[in-house]
């Protein structure tokens with residue numbers, strides 16, 4: 347329950363956290379954009395204008411913003427610098443474990459290839475490791491549904507190759523992109539193939555009311571894939587599309603974790619306010635639901651902000667927050683050793699804060 351004697355914002359900042367849903371190109375900070383502008387000799391104000399959604403806008407407008415961002419982050423140097431800066435900023439926010447995802451891009455004008463794109467991210471992660479930052483970073487290769495099944499297969503081949511060559515630093519694939527384009531059902535063979543190769547799956551599903559594709563993907567993948575659901579906003583809203591109750595049953599039966607991005611959903615107008623966010627629905631069923639930022643730059647939020655918002659809305663105190671943070675560790679894609687280390691970090695934090703018995 348709420349603990350009136352503490353500053354929740356401050357506690358949420360200090361709390362060791364895990365971030366499982368962050369897209370590279372939307373996770374920049376304004377500080378980083380200004381530095382990049384100065385570095386490239388561009389007028390700062392023109393450069394940073396409108397690169398953050400300040401008020402709620404339909405999902406389509408968010409996608410128009412992503413296109414603009416792709417025009418900025420298109421060289422090897424920009425991708426390297428962006429990846430380093432995103433990792434450092436999450437570390438400063440006391441994120442101890444980060445799964446960062448991005449769509450590998452082929453940009454002939456800058457000589458960028460999909461392989462070079464992901465290799466550049468890997469290089470940045472390793473360089474941050476060498477600097478001794480107190481954060482473990484793993485990468486997911488994104489499949490953009492707008493690019494179709496053939497490009498998705500290329501992404502899975504690349505993820506598989508990198509998983510081998512990096513000893514698991516790359517550990518899975520993400521499925522994202524404009525949910526109004528294409529049908530996720532067409533990608534099922536690609537998801538099953540990825541899982542067979544040992545890649546983990548984080549799939550944007552039910553971000554908008556798309557019951558048929560969501561049900562098809564869940565039915566096909568729940569048994570044989572290690573997976574999480576990105577957003578899942580309409581998974582339980584079968585009141586809007588009767589006859590789709592199985593979606594919720596599958597999610598509960600297979601305990602498929604849900605990545606909940608409160609600020610992103612509100613700004614994209616798929617959810618009205620924190621009080622009606624589906625975080626509460628799943629959390630109250632003790633189903634794994636992990637607070638994430640989605641794009642801390644585009645949506646102007648930090649992971650601390652997300653924790654604070656939820657804590658204030660639902661009356662979480664220190665103990666609830668630490669217990670919640672501990673529960674999120676179960677849903678990371680890394681194995682037991684990393685999980686144990688994270689739990690230990692959180693327990694030590696709890697002792698320092700005089701929260702015992704968790």
Ligand code: IMP
Pocket residue numbers: 369370371372412413447448449488490522523524525550553610640641
């Ligand atoms: P990138 O993959 O690093 O370029 O990050 C931006 C991309 O992530 C966008 O072009 C979309 O494909 C994807 N993305 C970011 N946010 C969302 C979302 O809320 N729904 C679906 N896709 C998203």
Ligand code: ZN
Pocket residue numbers: 367369522550576640
């Ligand atoms: Zn997302």
